[in-house]
Amino acid sequence: MNAPRVTRTHALVIAAAGLCLLSAAALSEDPAPETPAYTSDNGLKMPERYREWVYLSTGFDMAYRADIRMGHHMFDNVFVNPASYREFQKTGTWPDKTMLVLEVRGARDQGSINKNGNYQDTQVMGLEVHLKDEKRFPGKWAFYVFPGRPVGRLLPQTEDCYSCHAAHAAVDTTFVQFYPTLLPIATSKGTLSAQYRAEEATAAAPPAGAH
Amino acid sequence: MNAPRVTRTHALVIAAAGLCLLSAAALSEDPAPETPAYTSDNGLKMPERYREWVYLSTGFDMAYRADIRMGHHMFDNVFVNPASYREFQKTGTWPDKTMLVLEVRGARDQGSINKNGNYQDTQVMGLEVHLKDEKRFPGKWAFYVFPGRPVGRLLPQTEDCYSCHAAHAAVDTTFVQFYPTLLPIATSKGTLSAQYRAEEATAAAPPAGAH
Numbered sequence: 404m405n406a407p408r409v410t411r412t413h414a415l416v417i418a419a420a421g422l423c424l425l426s427a428a429a430l431s432e433d434p435a436p437e438t439p440a441y442t443s444d445n446g447l448k449m450p451e452r453y454r455e456w457v458y459l460s461t462g463f464d465m466a467y468r469a470d471i472r473m474g475h476h477m478f479d480n481v482f483v484n485p486a487s488y489r490e491f492q493k494t495g496t497w498p499d500k501t502m503l504v505l506e507v508r509g510a511r512d513q514g515s516i517n518k519n520g521n522y523q524d525t526q527v528m529g530l531e532v533h534l535k536d537e538k539r540f541p542g543k544w545a546f547y548v549f550p551g552r553p554v555g556r557l558l559p560q561t562e563d564c565y566s567c568h569a570a571h572a573a574v575d576t577t578f579v580q581f582y583p584t585l586l587p588i589a590t591s592k593g594t595l596s597a598q599y600r601a602e603e604a605t606a607a608a609p610p611a612g613a614h
Numbered sequence: 615m616n617a618p619r620v621t622r623t624h625a626l627v628i629a630a631a632g633l634c635l636l637s638a639a640a641l642s643e644d645p646a647p648e649t650p651a652y653t654s655d656n657g658l659k660m661p662e663r664y665r666e667w668v669y670l671s672t673g674f675d676m677a678y679r680a681d682i683r684m685g686h687h688m689f690d691n692v693f694v695n696p697a698s699y700r701e702f703q704k705t706g707t708w709p710d711k712t713m714l715v716l717e718v719r720g721a722r723d724q725g726s727i728n729k730n731g732n733y734q735d736t737q738v739m740g741l742e743v744h745l746k747d748e749k750r751f752p753g754k755w756a757f758y759v760f761p762g763r764p765v766g767r768l769l770p771q772t773e774d775c776y777s778c779h780a781a782h783a784a785v786d787t788t789f790v791q792f793y794p795t796l797l798p799i800a801t802s803k804g805t806l807s808a809q810y811r812a813e814e815a816t817a818a819a820p821p822a823g824a825h
Contacts, residue, residue, distance in 0.1 A: 454795055455696070458669035461689060463721070464731030478672060485666070508794060510674070515791045515813065516782045520675030525794040571727045580726045583719060583736040584665055602726065 437484035439500060439534055446554040447532060447547045450484070453504040457488040459582040463510070463521070467567065476510035478523050481582065491585060495592025496575050503533040503577060530555075533568075533577065542569070544576050573599040648695035650711060650745055657765040658743060658758045661695070664715040668699040670793040674721070674732070678778065687721035689734050692793065702796060706803025707786050712746040714788060741766075744779075744788065753780070755787050784810040 435452035442448060450456075459481040464473065483491075487501035507529035510521035530549040537543045546564050547555030558564065573579040573596060574589045580599065589595050646663035653659060661667075670692040675684065694702075698712035718740035721732035741760040748754045757775050758766030769775065776787075784790040784807060785800045791810065800806050 455668055455699070457666055458691070458693070460734045461672035461691065462728075462731060462733045463674045463687075463689070465728055465733060466730040467727045469729040476674075478674070480669070480672065482669070488666070515784070515789075515810075516678045516778070517673075517676055517792070518680040519677035520673060522673045522676060522792045523671045523794045525797055567727075573726070578726075581728070581733045583734045586736055599726075 434485070437486055437500075437502065439502060439536060442554055445557055447534065447557070449530070449549055449553045449555060450502060450504065450532070451553075453482050453484075453502075453506075456482040456504070457485050458482055459503070459585065462581060465581075476512075476521055477528070478508045478510055478521075480506045480508070480523075482506070492588060495589045495594035497535055497577065499535055499537050501535040505529075505531040505533070535575075542576075544568075570598055571602065572596060645696070648697055648711075648713065650713060650747060653765055656768055658745065658768070660741070660760055660764045660766060661713060661715065661743070662764075664693050664695075664713075664717075667693040667715070668696050669693055670714070670796065673792065676792075687723075687732055688739070689719045689721055689732075691717045691719070691734075693717070703799060706800045706805035708746055708788065710746055710748050714744040716740075716742040716744070746786075753787075755779075781809055782813065783807060 435455040436450065437456070439450075440448040461481070462479045464476055465479065466473075482504045484500075484502045487498055490498045506527055509524040509526060509528055511517075511524050512521050514522070532547040532549070532555055533544060534540075534547065535544050539545070541560060542565065544565075545560075546558040546562065548558060549555045568576040568578070571578075573586065574594050575596070579585045579589050579595075646666040647661065648667070650661075651659040672692070673690045675687055676690060677684075693715045695711075695713045698709055701709045717738055720735040720737060720739055722728075722735050723732050725733070743758045743760070743766055744755060745751075745758065746755050750756070752771060753776065755776075756771075757769040757773065759769060760766045779787040779789070782789075784797065785805050786807070790796045790800050790806075
């Protein structure tokens with residue numbers, strides 16, 4: 404009689420598959436989701452566990468215009484989804500569905516035993532996502548802002564951030580020149596943008612009229 | 615004849631197990647190792663992929679003594695191994711084998727389109743690991759420094775860092791008061807150290823003689 408044996412075989416396979424799911428869950432330890440989730444009205448759900456993504460860098464009081472001065476100190480932390488980080492390490496550029504999160508925090512100074520310099524406040528003061536979705540956005544990338552809400556608002560392609568990133572970003576409209584672990588990779592892989600290379604060459608050249 | 619059936623069953627189980635390993639590897643995506651690796655002469659191997667661990671925070675020019683002033687600006691980034699981060703989220707404190715990595719980078723100012731403030735240099739200027747290994751170290755925790763080498767040197771328990779962390783750290787000898795996502799957790803879980811709570815109470819009290 405074959406039936407019981409088949410059943411036993413199936414049972415073993417099902418048990419193995421069950422163990423498989425269990426061990427996969429144990430190994431992956433419930434990783435933070437990294438797929439963009441859109442709402443029906445064109446919003447982007449905040450990737451809630453972006454703080455478990457890969458950290459790229461932090462700026463302090465950075466500004467791209469000399470006439471912008473804030474009345475207080477600020478930190479901005481940048482994170483990227485892990486799969487895209489791993490791909491960047493291999494290729495020097497970003498795959499589709501890359502999400503970069505910019506988190507802005509105020510700076511505190513005198514607190515606990517700190518006597519000089521600044522550390523980060525517990526309050527997040529701003530959040531922005533820069534997202535690559537080649538089929539969805541005309542320029543492949545889009546910016547979303549999250550003004551105190553869990554769903555981000557898409558910034559129109561006419562906003563300054565798009566043209567500034569397109570004109571000055573080191574790799575694929577992202578400011579890799581400010582991400583210390585990625586700039587050497589992009590340099591060695593030859594993925595720096597033509598605009599960025601031209602700007603760097605101009606900055607390195609002696610001023611006109613210099614001897 | 616039973617033998618071929620058993621073989622077929624085994625083959626199916628082995629195939630399922632193979633698929634299991636494959637899918638586990640695909641899910642875990644080769645996670646960065648997070649177990650401390652010691653050398654035979656009491657050194658600690660640098661956790662090479664700590665930049666894929668969970669980011670805690672960044673300080674700018676932080677110093678714990680008012681008379682320490684550096685001639686240049688510095689960033690310090692702190693990372694923790696992911697399993698310990700997840701445990702902290704549940705309990706408000708650190709499990710055994712927790713590793714915190716402090717990475718020091720110089721600060722750059724005028725570069726690319728940055729006009730104000732600072733961003734991080736590609737060169738790492740210092741690395742330190744703060745490691746909990748309850749059975750190995752007298753005070754449960756130890757500091758290792760990595761002066762330009764892949765193997766860290768254990769700092770003796772008489773160094774100032776041990777007494778300073780023991781006296782002022784918010785949670786289990788670690789400066790959670792400077793890690794913005796962890797301080798609220800420790801506060802709500804009631805795991806703030808007695809010393810830290812006493813210091814905060816003193817700092818919040820009006821000065822003696824104030825009306």
